[in-house]
Amino acid sequence: MAPADPDAVASGGSDPASHRFECRSCGFVYDPAEGVAKVGIAPGTAFLDLDPASFRCPVCRSRVGAFKDIGPRDKPSGFEENLNFGLGVNRLTPGQKNVLIFGGFALAIAFFLSLYSLR
Numbered sequence: 001m002a003p004a005d006p007d008a009v010a011s012g013g014s015d016p017a018s019h020r021f022e023c024r025s026c027g028f029v030y031d032p033a034e035g036v037a038k039v040g041i042a043p044g045t046a047f048l049d050l051d052p053a054s055f056r057c058p059v060c061r062s063r064v065g066a067f068k069d070i071g072p073r074d075k076p077s078g079f080e081e082n083l084n085f086g087l088g089v090n091r092l093t094p095g096q097k098n099v100l101i102f103g104g105f106a107l108a109i110a111f112f113l114s115l116y117s118l119r
């Protein structure tokens with residue numbers, strides 16, 4: 001008998017309490033990290049902890065039976081990659097920025113002066 005994979009247990013990625021559920025009727029997604037403020041469900045409430053007798057989809061009023069487990073929220077690593085991609089200039093060191101700013105400034109002045117001297 002092989003022992004259980006410790007990574008699968010420790011990762012927490014398969015914890016049903018963190019799973020989001022999608023309403024198959026209207027596409028509404030219940031995120032346990034956010035809850036549903038509109039109907040008084042506090043953030044951090046697992047979908048499985050909701051009262052199936054009283055819970056209704058806040059959009060189309062479907063019962064819990066209409067909801068499908070769509071797994072945990074995407075890991076934030078992809079989001080961080082996007083941040084770095086969009087803010088590439090901000091990752092320059094201050095020295096590099098100064099060279100860019102003042103170097104460009106000096107070049108513009110020199111260009112301006114050369115135009116003047118032509119007249």
Ligand SMILES: [Zn+2]
Binds near residue numbers: 023027058
């Ligand atoms: Zn719905």
